[in-house]
Amino acid sequence: MSHPAANHRYGRLVRVVTFLVWPFLEVAVLLAVASWIGWWTTIGLLALSVLAGALVLRRAVRQALGALGPGPRTGSPPIDNAAELAEETVLLLAGLLLVVPGFLSDTLALLLLPPVTRRWVRRALFTWAGRRAVLLVSPPGYRRWTRAGTDDRAGTPRGGVIAGKVVQSHDDPP
Numbered sequence: 209m210s211h212p213a214a215n216h217r218y219g220r221l222v223r224v225v226t227f228l229v230w231p232f233l234e235v236a237v238l239l240a241v242a243s244w245i246g247w248w249t250t251i252g253l254l255a256l257s258v259l260a261g262a263l264v265l266r267r268a269v270r271q272a273l274g275a276l277g278p279g280p281r282t283g284s285p286p287i288d289n290a291a292e293l294a295e296e297t298v299l300l301l302a303g304l305l306l307v308v309p310g311f312l313s314d315t316l317a318l319l320l321l322p323p324v325t326r327r328w329v330r331r332a333l334f335t336w337a338g339r340r341a342v343l344l345v346s347p348p349g350y351r352r353w354t355r356a357g358t359d360d361r362a363g364t365p366r367g368g369v370i371a372g373k374v375v376q377s378h379d380d381p382p
Contacts, residue, residue: 233312234311234313237310237311237312238250238309241253241311253311254310257306257307257309257314257317258306258309260306261303261304261305261307261308261317262303262307264299264302264303264306264317264321265303267299267303268296268303269300271292271299272293272297272300291330294330294333295323295326295327295330297333298320298326298329299320299321301317301320302317302320302321303317304317305317305320
């Protein structure tokens with residue numbers, strides 16, 4: 209198991225490279241498509257993708273609000289169906305990617321639109337969020353062990369565990 213700080217640095221590097229390289233790739237693909245099919249057709253396809261993205265966003269927002277149920281209005285817990293809400297979140301992401309001009313983002317959005325891939329992304333999202341939640345609530349110096357058939361909770365201290373009995377705690381007066 210690698211060190212969490214190394215994973216954090218690697219994740220940050222991936223995000224920085226992605227956000228620096230992605231726009232250049234979008235422009236390169238846009239220029240290639242425009243030279244192949246013409247500028248007016250390219251602009252028309254981009255306008256259609258923005259319109260489609262707006263429609264997907266509109267539908268996804270309505271369904272996400274429906275997945276929240278009456279919770280926000282009544283003051284009860286807001287999530288009735290977390291799986292449905294996560295799937296609508298993936299649909300929102302697909303709509304946002306369609307609104308962003310570019311053929312690479314449109315391709316990624318089209319991959320997120322079918323229900324099969326939404327379920328796959330939802331499972332990946334739940335897995336990531338579960339790991340992230342455990343890491344966020346774990347006290348410093350503790351790490352999470354993940355092995356098949358073992359308890360998946362934080363709380364295993366680094367180093368050995370010494371069985372013992374507390375004779376005097378720090379809260380007790382001397």
